[in-house]
Amino acid sequence: MAPVTNTCRANREKDVTKKQITFRADRPQQNRRPASVTQGKTNDNAQVHFRALLDSSPSHKEELLRRTRHYLLKTQNISSSDSFGFNVDVSDTIPVLRQLPDTRPDDCKKTGYNMSTLPTVTIVSPMYNEALSTLLRHVHSLLARTPKELLKQIIIVDDKSEHSFLDKRLDDYFKILDSRVRVMRSNHRQGLSRSRMKGASVAEGEVIVFLDSHMEVNVGWLEPLLEQLVNGGPATVVQPDVVSVDAKTLNFSEEKETTFVGGFGWDLRYSWFFKPDYLQQVLRTMADPIPTPVLVGCAIAVWREHFMSTGGFDPELQVWGGEHLELSFKTWMTGGRILTVPCSKVGHVFKSGPFRFQEDFQNILRKNLMRVAEVWMDDYKEIFLATQRYEAIMPEFTVSDLDSITERKRLRQRLRSKSFRWFLKVITPDMKIPTKDAVNYGEIENALTHSCITVTSGGVLTLSFRCFRHRILPENQFTIDKYGQFLHDGKCIVPTTGKLILRETLCSCNARKEGEWQLNPGPLGGHIQFGIAKKLMYCVVPQQLDGMMVLTLERCSLVHDRDDSYWEFQYHLQYSQDDRHLGFITT
Known part of the structure; x- marks a missing residue:
């Protein structure tokens, strides 16, 4: 395809419409020569016109943007979803600026904002080998849905990407698109924390918003974040309500209510907690900001000056992982607050697959x-x-x-x-803390049904599907300790006489004489076993009894080959033998 020239501009202007820019529309007709045939020439000639076109009419810019997108897509030459952790083929057919469902609570839509009282913003988005379509939708949505008077910069920090379509041609695309978009490039892999700090070091806005590069902002996303920062003061940190963008369909979640707050498990894995009752009582509407113990990490808004003066992100955190926890602990423990703002909706593609790095x-x-x-x-x-x-x-x-x-x-x-x-x-007053004697602790998942053990109001153990590895429910936390006790919330789990149904009861002094519990590891987790001196072993299995699923004991020899007799504890605890002293191994 020949480059745009002065002689053809007038004719092309007539064909340029104000439709949404789509990748599908950008693909060439079959009777046209593919851009890949003349890649070098197309790129060289286009470079000649880039600067001249910066001051051209909107139609000229739109045409050049369309051609550049088409060219970059042709050079992308990657269609396997496994390369990106989501369905990039579907993503490439979606407009770079698409309409999104407005899932803000109704009270949010009635709120007005005085722009003159809100601070200016720099958006910092690190990227590494990002798919072109998600990256462009990220930037286009920011430009279209962020008030122009508030947006100082969009800084894309490239952490030494390897894909050719993310090279200098992408920089040129952003220059034509909007002069406030800038690409910073690292000479070697820096990781998330350092990349964010690299962008923060040149930020001109009073507020920095850190966003992943595969996110799309929705209508009215920024103003409520800034309002909470203004109201809360310099030590306040806020985050939008991050909604899921389906990795297969790229559809936005349309849930309106913010049901969870951020937390962590004792392995420091990010976890969701249901909004506790004490918060439910003080929140007046679905639009009220929600205090959250831990940031989700992919979308964070901070006052630039305060953030930098208090150490920012720890630059020694490698690649990614832990930076959201560190900022969360630091904020709360040094006098700040963290709020989730339900009136700000930002979509995030939660990718699957392993993270690629040159080390383990x-x-x-x-x-x-x-x-x-x-x-x-x-x-x-x-x-x-x-x-x-x-x-x-x-x-x-x-x-x-x-x-x-x-x-x-x-x-x-x-x-x-x-x-x-x-x-x-x-x-986090509702977070359960394991005892120092715990050997196995946390949620217990059945290997066959993936349901979890819970306790009924009557104290009988049963199964519930209201459980998930990244969601922590305080009522589902169990312990097997080093003394052979099976515990829930300080009470002992014991078999009843006769049918050996498990229930919780106050611990007795003779509990160990009646039998001891252990988790015997197996291929699907392990058997939860009960026995006296390990001579006669019983295993925990689910059983339907009188229309209710209960947990009972059966002879292990009779159920050892049943998948539903295997269980997985959330944590296996092993304390050091030197009085729990943390001894880093130095080289």
């Missing part, structure tokens, strides 16, 4: 989390470490690592941080 990513993630725990969790770091020692190789820490951790601890002291015990008591 699980080892990097574990090291990041150990670092966060050492700096911010005080003695409670031992619970996290106990979750990691079970069948895991603990990462090594160099002298340089330890020095940087010490410096981060000094930062915490300068910020006059409260204790982690205060955080648990005040910010």
Whole structure:
């Protein structure tokens, strides 16, 4: 396809419409010569006209943008969804600016904002090997749905991507699209925290909004975030209500209510908690901002000056993982607040598949989390470490690592941080804390049905599908301790006489004489076994009884080959043998 020239501009202007820009419409007719045949020439000639066209009429710019998108798509040459963790083929057929369902609560739609009282914003979005269509929708949605007078910059920080379609031609596309869009490039992989800090270092806006590069903002997304920052003061951190964009269909979730708050499990994995009752009582409408213990991490708005003066993101956190926890702990424990703003809806493509990095990513993630725990969790770091020692190789820490951790601890002291015990008591009072004697702890999932053990109001153990690995329900937390006790909320689980139905009851002094519990590991988790001196072993199995699913004991020899006799505890705790002292291994 020949490049745009002065002689053909007039004719092309007549054909340019104001329709939504779509990838499908950008694809060439079959009787046209594919752009890939003349890639070099097309690119070289287009470069000649880029600067001249910056001041051209909107129709000229739109045509050049269309041609550049088409060219980049042709060079993308990647259609496998496995490459990106979502269905990129579907994504490529969707407009770069599409209509989205307005899922804001009705009260949000009635709210007006005085733009003159709101601060200016820089948006920082790191990317690494991002799919072209999601990246462009990210930028186009920001430009279209962010008030022009508030938007200072959009900074895309490229963490040394390898795909050719993300090269200098993409920079040229953004220059033509809007001069406020800038691409910063790293010479080597920096990871999420450093990439965000790289963008933050040149931010001109009073507020920085950190967004993943595969997100789309919805109508009215920014104003309510800024209003809460203005009302809350410099130490306030806010996040939008992040809604899911389906990885297969790219459809937006249309749920209106914000049902969960962010939290964490004792392995420091991000987890969702249902909004606690005490919050339900104080929130007047669905539009009210919701205090949340932990940030989801993909969308964060902060006051730039305060954020930078309090250490920003820890630059020693490698690749990604742990940065949202560190900022959350630091914010709450040093006098700030974190709010989820239901009136701000931002869609996020939750990708699947492994994260690619030149080193062992699980080892990097574990090291990041150990670092966060050492700096911010005080003695409670031992619970996290106990979750990691079970069948895991603990990462090594160099002298340089330890020095940087010490410096981060000094930062915490300068910020006059409260204790982690205060955080648990005040910010996450409904979070259950395992005892030091716990060997297996947390949610217990059935290998066959993927339902979880819970307790009825009458104290009988049953199964519930109201459970999920990334959702923590305090009522579903169980313990098998080193003394052989099976516990729930301080009460003992015992079999009733006769039918051996399991129920909870007050612990007796003779409980161990009646039998001991253990988790016997197996291929699908393990058998929860009960026996006296391990001679006669019974296994926990679900059974339908009188129209109700209950948990009973059966001879292990009779049920060992049944999938529904296997269970998986959320955590296997293994404390160190040196009085739980954290000893990083130095090299």
